[in-house]
Amino acid sequence: MEQAMDHSKILLSLPCLLSLLLFFSSQVTADLLDSDKQALLAFASALHHGRKLNWNSTTPICSSWIGVKCSVDQARVQAIRLPGMGLFGSIPSNTLAKLDALQTLSLRSNHLVGNLPTGISSLPSLRYLYLQDNNFSGNLPELFSSRLTVLDLSYNSFTGEIPDVFQNLSQLSVLYLQNNSLSGSIPDFKLVGLKRLNLSYNKLNGSIPTSLQKFPNESFTGNSLLCGPPLVQCSAVLPSPSPILPPISNPEEFHSKHKHVAIGTWAIIAIVAGGLSVLLLLVMVFIVCVMKKNGREGSEASKKKSSASEKSEKSKGESSNDAQNVEKNKLSFFEGCSYNFDLDDLLRASAEILGKGTYGTSYKAVLEDGTMVVVKRLKEVVSGKREFEQQMEIIRRLGDHPNVLSIRAYYYSKEEKLLVYDFIPCGSFSSLLHGNRGSNRTSLDWDSRVKILRGVAHGIEHIHSEGGGQFVHGNIKSSNVLVSQNFEACVSDFCLSSIMNTPVNCSRIAVGYHAPEVIETQKPTQKSDIYSFGVMLLEMLTGKSPLQSQGVDDIVDLPKWVQSMVREEWTSEVFDAELLRYPNIEEEMVQMLQFAMACVASNPERRPKIDSVISMIEEIWQPSSSNRSSSEEKSVRITG
Ligand SMILES: *[C@@H]1O[C@H](CO)[C@@H](O)[C@H](O)[C@H]1NC(C)=O
Numbered sequence: 056m057e058q059a060m061d062h063s064k065i066l067l068s069l070p071c072l073l074s075l076l077l078f079f080s081s082q083v084t085a086d087l088l089d090s091d092k093q094a095l096l097a098f099a100s101a102l103h104h105g106r107k108l109n110w111n112s113t114t115p116i117c118s119s120w121i122g123v124k125c126s127v128d129q130a131r132v133q134a135i136r137l138p139g140m141g142l143f144g145s146i147p148s149n150t151l152a153k154l155d156a157l158q159t160l161s162l163r164s165n166h167l168v169g170n171l172p173t174g175i176s177s178l179p180s181l182r183y184l185y186l187q188d189n190n191f192s193g194n195l196p197e198l199f200s201s202r203l204t205v206l207d208l209s210y211n212s213f214t215g216e217i218p219d220v221f222q223n224l225s226q227l228s229v230l231y232l233q234n235n236s237l238s239g240s241i242p243d244f245k246l247v248g249l250k251r252l253n254l255s256y257n258k259l260n261g262s263i264p265t266s267l268q269k270f271p272n273e274s275f276t277g278n279s280l281l282c283g284p285p286l287v288q289c290s291a292v293l294p295s296p297s298p299i300l301p302p303i304s305n306p307e308e309f310h311s312k313h314k315h316v317a318i319g320t321w322a323i324i325a326i327v328a329g330g331l332s333v334l335l336l337l338v339m340v341f342i343v344c345v346m347k348k349n350g351r352e353g354s355e356a357s358k359k360k361s362s363a364s365e366k367s368e369k370s371k372g373e374s375s376n377d378a379q380n381v382e383k384n385k386l387s388f389f390e391g392c393s394y395n396f397d398l399d400d401l402l403r404a405s406a407e408i409l410g411k412g413t414y415g416t417s418y419k420a421v422l423e424d425g426t427m428v429v430v431k432r433l434k435e436v437v438s439g440k441r442e443f444e445q446q447m448e449i450i451r452r453l454g455d456h457p458n459v460l461s462i463r464a465y466y467y468s469k470e471e472k473l474l475v476y477d478f479i480p481c482g483s484f485s486s487l488l489h490g491n492r493g494s495n496r497t498s499l500d501w502d503s504r505v506k507i508l509r510g511v512a513h514g515i516e517h518i519h520s521e522g523g524g525q526f527v528h529g530n531i532k533s534s535n536v537l538v539s540q541n542f543e544a545c546v547s548d549f550c551l552s553s554i555m556n557t558p559v560n561c562s563r564i565a566v567g568y569h570a571p572e573v574i575e576t577q578k579p580t581q582k583s584d585i586y587s588f589g590v591m592l593l594e595m596l597t598g599k600s601p602l603q604s605q606g607v608d609d610i611v612d613l614p615k616w617v618q619s620m621v622r623e624e625w626t627s628e629v630f631d632a633e634l635l636r637y638p639n640i641e642e643e644m645v646q647m648l649q650f651a652m653a654c655v656a657s658n659p660e661r662r663p664k665i666d667s668v669i670s671m672i673e674e675i676w677q678p679s680s681s682n683r684s685s686s687e688e689k690s691v692r693i694t695g
Pocket residue numbers: 111112113
């Protein structure tokens with residue numbers, strides 16, 4: 056198991072490292088790679104394929120061949136994924152069987168026939184073999200790689216008995232053989248690591264061996280001659296043993312229980328959140344009243360000044376006590392800002408809570424003249440005024456990019472620190488993704504999701520590249536991504552951590568985005584920004600929040616959850632059900648998932664840099680209607 060985990064980590068971080076290494080790829084290992092290449096060309100030329108394979112001997116195999124992934128050092132082919140490519144025919148011997156560094160082979164949902172060559176099932180490095188949903192026939196191979204972890208041969212036409220060799224596959228965790236024509240009795244596997252099993256709809260007979268009785272009846276249905284727990288007792292035979300408890304490790308059951316818990320806790324959270332926001336509103340009203348009172352004391356003086364002369368007054372006012380009162384009431388606008396209001400106007404404006412973030416609460420304020428701005432009240436600012444002003448200047452400079460939210464003004468007094476931003480009407484990525492999940496929800500499609508994430512990546516790149524690379528966003532999460540009408544994204548809440556005294560783990564929501572090392576050091580870095588970005592990618596792919604709720608067996612860590620799902624097999628269960636509706640994006644989703652896992656590598660050094668993130672997204676994502684093929688395969692089943 057240990058070994059399997061390590062391995063999957065290595066496998067997952069591959070695409071990222073790959074993109075970095077592309078630049079340095081050399082001819083050192085050309086020989087072995089070339090033999091892999093010849094084997095694949097022979098395979099492709101022997102099979103008819105409905106969808107075009109761009110495999111061409113003149114192009115680099117590791118970077119441009121569809122469905123081919125190489126090892127980190129670019130020396131060998133490590134994974135082949137050609138699901139739903141419309142492959143016809145039988146696999147010629149001596150083609151794929153030559154890829155002796157291959158770890159993953161997915162040819163599912165094609166039209167392959169004939170025997171499954173033993174040379175393939177016994178490839179020494181093979182761990183994941185997905186051949187479901189073809190029409191392979193004949194007996195199952197008698198030899199398998201001892202490292203095999205996932206074997207899916209379901210929905211084919213295999214016949215004969217299940218061979219005893221499965222007993223020796225100590226790494227096997229998933230075995231799917233349903234919907235074939237296998238006969239005979241089931242061998243007593245005794246595989247402790249086996250987590251999922253499906254032998255349904257075959258022609259198996261006899262009683263179910265005790266080691267497999269822990270699996271649910273759905274693992275065995277459709278075998279009319281099969282009996283014993285969890286199916287009906289075998290009739291003719293010996294008196295039955297003592298009744299067996301319903302299987303508690305039943306994955307299905309776990310799943311549904313899990314869902315109930317989640318729904319229950321969500322309801323509670325919703326109620327608590329509702330209560331909290333009422334409370335917040337009350338606190339807000341109180342504070343605003345106090346502020347107004349304070350403000351009035353100085354307002355007599357300030358009222359006389361015209362707002363046009365305010366800027367010059369500020370610099371004069373630094374020294375005099377009198378003017379300090381005036382200042383209390385003054386917003387510092389940045390140059391080039393066309394807004395024309397003062398703090399009083401702002402306080403008179405109607406305000407609506409937009410959200411409570413790590414650093415404070417944001418309000419939407421509508422001024423009397425109809426101008427809408429976002430006001431953020433910072434809590435726990437630790438820096439002095441000068442430092443604060445310098446930081447505001449940095450934030451203003453960084454805001455000079457379409458994917459970074461512009462700050463327009465700020466207010467600093469001892470009691471109160473406010474930031475004023477432009478208002479962006481569409482809301483946050485978080486609300487688009489998770490909000491209103493019900494019948495009348497308009498779902499966020501794949502292209503919009505990726506477009507938003509790409510925008511975020513550009514915003515982060517801007518922040519990371521300015522000032523000689525010294526700046527860090529420090530608070531990347533979906534609620535800090537604002538989205539405009541045409542899905543342009545804008546990152547907010549950046550570069551505040553240095554002036555705030557907010558422990559990174561103060562908010563449960565934020566914790567889900569924080570890299571493990573940040574929770575320890577309390578100091579975000581560019582590398583930890585990449586981690587947070589990776590979590591957001593996973594959030595986009597799975598439709599799940601990084602932190603669901605506080606229930607005992609809840610998902611607390613999205614990367615860990617995805618890893619556990621992925622380690623067993625690539626299943627549609629990982630992906631947001633909403634995304635499964637769209638055709639022909641599966642390969643992109645899988646690649647994006649792998650890439651996201653590289654971004655959340657626990658070792659910061661292994662996370663990619665933001666510019667590689669951007670080029671990777673652009674490499675994976677082919678915005679709709681371009682060359683995402685759709686003619687032959689109307690919809691690709693996503694099961695493995
Ligand atoms: C391979 O690429 C070369 C040059 O790009 C092209 O001339 C040739 O037709 C391609 N071969 C196949 C089989 O597509």
